[in-house]
Amino acid sequence: MANKSVWTDNRFWRRTATWVTGFAALLLIWLTFDTSTQIAMGNDSDLQNRITKRVPSPTVINYKIAYDMNVKRGHEVPVIGGDDGHGNSLFKEKEKFFGRDDWSQKEAKALLHLGKLAQQAKNCMDCHTILGNGAYYAPDLTKAWLDPAWGPNGSMQAMTNKNTKEEAMAEFLQHPDMFPSHIRMMPNLGITAKEAKGLVAFLKHMSSIDTNGFPRNFGKMQGAVHGK
């Protein structure tokens, strides 16, 4: 036993396992602190002071949101309130959300809270993906707010007979079974008018989250197939 190699020693491997696991866990915890700071939700003063947050304030619903190529980062990022030409947010251009562009921090927060609750209470994630996670039975909702289908020339405003994106979305969410969007139709989940408003706020807010360029080329491709 005196000449036994350390490589065949169980005690050596047990200690290695403990050290490696401990080190990996500590590194994860340290990174979690850093990430938690970076993904904490911003507040309205960030938007006023033109500070870009990875997860902006709920009052981002007062602004126009786009998804443009950022020159420095080399991929698309959410652009809030206008683009400076390099894919950075200007935080200037407002956009009415259900007729208003002056939602206070408190009001917007309450709306987002309701929307997030509804998103869970209706099991959205068990058909759709949210930030790419969930089920694959229905489209991804990460940037649904920016989908051209809901825009002024999209099919959904005409189908729901509404004049704005948010009203069209809210109408659809309340009566999805009345709008034959596809053979795979969304069922009626008993979503109320209030909940629908919250859900649309949730979707608009989510489209402003910096997802490192996922999904790529969202809403930019036209004319590739079916002669669109």
Add this chain to the structure above:
Amino acid sequence: MENNHLIGIGRESKQLATWYFTFAAIIFGAQLLFGLIAAIQFVEPGFLYGVLDFSIARIIHINALIVWMVSAMFGSVYWLLPDETGIDTIGIKLGKLLFWIFAAAITVVVLVFLFVQVGPANDTTIWFITEGREYIEAPRWADWGIVVVVLGFVSNLFLTGMKGRQTGVITVLMSDMIAFAGIYLAGMFFTDNISVDQYWWWWVIHLWVEATWEVFVGAIAAYGLIKMLGAHRQVVEMWLWIEVTMLFGSGILGLGHHYFWIGTPEYWWEIGALFSALEPLPLVAMFVHVLYDWGKTQGAHDAKGESKAVITNKPAFTWFVLNAFGNFLGAGVWGFFHTLPQVNLYTHGTQFTAAHGHLAFFGAYATILIGMFYLAVQGTNGIKVLKSTKLSIWSTSMITGGMMGMTVALTIAGYVQVLVSRAQMGATWAAYFDGENGVWFAQAMDWRLIMGVVIFIGFILLMIDLLTTGKKSVHER
């Protein structure tokens, strides 16, 4: 099980194990049944529309998956605990009581999922109907119930492990199960911030299935090799520690591959890519280890001039070998396919993930837990050498073949989505359905359903075999 051969030390612990195994098998059946419903809906969207929509079928499909596996894992621990420690499980009466609480709570949760389905957007829904977070939809009250049951289970394990013989297998299980239980707490809160929500949600999902569960499998495989082959404990446990090193060394920070696109900082690209790319390595090691030990033990046996097979439980060992290979293929290869951010940008949220998920859960966990069912059948019937029967061979082949076929079908569906919906069309609503409407996607969904039926028939054969093989005369008693 009238012919109960469970006697002596660990009788009650093993009895409780069979309860957990039985419950697991029933929930396993439910998982497959609701999976079939969801698969039919992909082919025929009108099926049960408005009655039992896809979301509900899928919730039950994936939650039943988690529940049956956790039950079978509990059962496995209660089964091996007396063998390893050499003493009766301490606090087994409490363990038995907790089983009934567990089973009752799960039944209520499933019935509520089935018949209430959704609720209004308020806290009551989160507490009593659904939390709506994939895999851990169980409402908050059930979360606490699960915590209580798991604490009871962990204390059974710890009290017994500390008093009895503390083998390497037991030491690994003790440290692994406490982490397994603790991580669940990370999924028990509500936040308006979807990025924070998913950050912690992945702590539960990833650190379960790509870290603590994998280590659990390593420990069970080690137990199985000693039990079924008579493999040398020192060798087996050395490998186990090496596996723990590699699994936790890669798996814990491999968590980063879920943090590419959920709002989290860019440095997760590098961390996630590096560590998750290493994740297949321990799975290769586990596969090599199982085959190596098998060959070595058989070889030593042959050298003595004995021509008999060393395996004392043929069907269980078959499933353990399938585990070693399936874990490597499903979790390792299929996981590696899409783990680099450059690829994942396009594959994230497509059927590609479903292909990987199906083969990985099956290969890494279903296989070895079915193997444990067979070990329990052998033990409860007092069989010295359990042989394969026609039924066990057919069921193994159908389940495994069906699973491979389904994985290939889903992989093709994933390719269509990646190429058409993502790369070509840019991921919008219209792009999504352009991919789904394609004939390649539709065919893949047809094949997935067919393979699902094959698996389900295989499952029925498996259940018949598990219930009847113990009484057959082919085995050595």
